[in-house]
Amino acid sequence: MIMDSEILPQAGAIAEVAARIADAPDIAALAACAAEARQVAIALQHESAGSALVTRVLSRLNDAVATRVLVLLALRFRLPPARWCWLGLGSEGRLEQTLATDQDNGLVFSASDDGEARQLRELFLPFARAANQALAECGFSLCDGEVMAGNPRWCLSQSEWLENFAAWVRTPEPEALLNAAIFFDFRPLAGDAGLSAELRRALSELTRGNEIFLRMMTVNALAASPPLGRLRDFVTEAEAGGTIDLKKFGSRIFVDAARILALGTGIAETATAPRLRRVALEGEMTPADAEAAVHAFHALQDIRLAGQTGGGLAGQAPANHVDPERLNEFDRRILLEALRQARKLQQKLKTRFHLET
Incomplete structure (x- = not known):
């Protein structure tokens, strides 16, 4: 008989853990559940489950914690009868x-005009601040x-978010x-997830085929280049003890490239x-190049997670740093x-947006 744990x-x-999160009666209980979720992620990493599974499981459990926090706090605050949606970012x-993560979130709500938006914001802010503090406790x-x-x-109201999006795209x-x-x-x-879906559709209209904005996003993304040397394999940071920041100079390169290409083609995936497979x-x-990039991205995430979970691959101090030696x-x-694939992906962006190589 095949057991679930074998699959x-x-x-x-x-x-x-998911069941305990769903039934948690208070923030203290949720904090304990969040700690358990991190232990599950560590166990998955030690069992060589792979970064794709580890990060997805951890993210979904974190989602459940955040959702339960919001449910519990909504009972304590008199929220206005307006549509609203809590957004996860980054x-x-x-x-x-x-395992090395902080909060990135926002709130969108519906409002008929600027005046109502100001009034509703004052009603939502105490709830949002309490949620941020509760998540910190978790x-x-x-x-x-x-x-x-x-x-x-x-x-912000939906209109205010859209005004921000339009300003960022039109003045990059x-x-x-x-x-x-x-x-x-x-x-x-x-x-209300519908608010998020409406924002996504509007954003796609702003970015799809917007060559000026996408080119500027690419120039910004190319500021972080893979730490590959000409005379030796890696270029390390002396001030960081001869290590490489695998978030800034590794996985971020794939994240940025995938975002740019997805926004340019109107893909809703985040x-x-x-994103790479869809583009x-x-x-x-090509599908082959996309798969190579995906595998390289996951390999970098594996090395980051190994350091964060004490897997013995690196002896770095900062959570995202690794000493190649x-x-x-x-x-x-x-x-x-993996870093060579990052360089290849950046070269693809340079060619796509006609930048100097």
């Missing part, structure tokens, strides 16, 4: 959370950049491009691997090839 590692533990929006640290629903800048200055990289990976977590179907790259020969070769 999906930690299947029983995942189901048990890695949460992409279902790619690792282990999701507050965002240093204050990209959170409790910030009035990111607790550095701050606008940074905002686009964070906010355009949004995904609904709780409330996760990196599905291949749209003819933006501490990798075994096999993992070092994988890292090298």
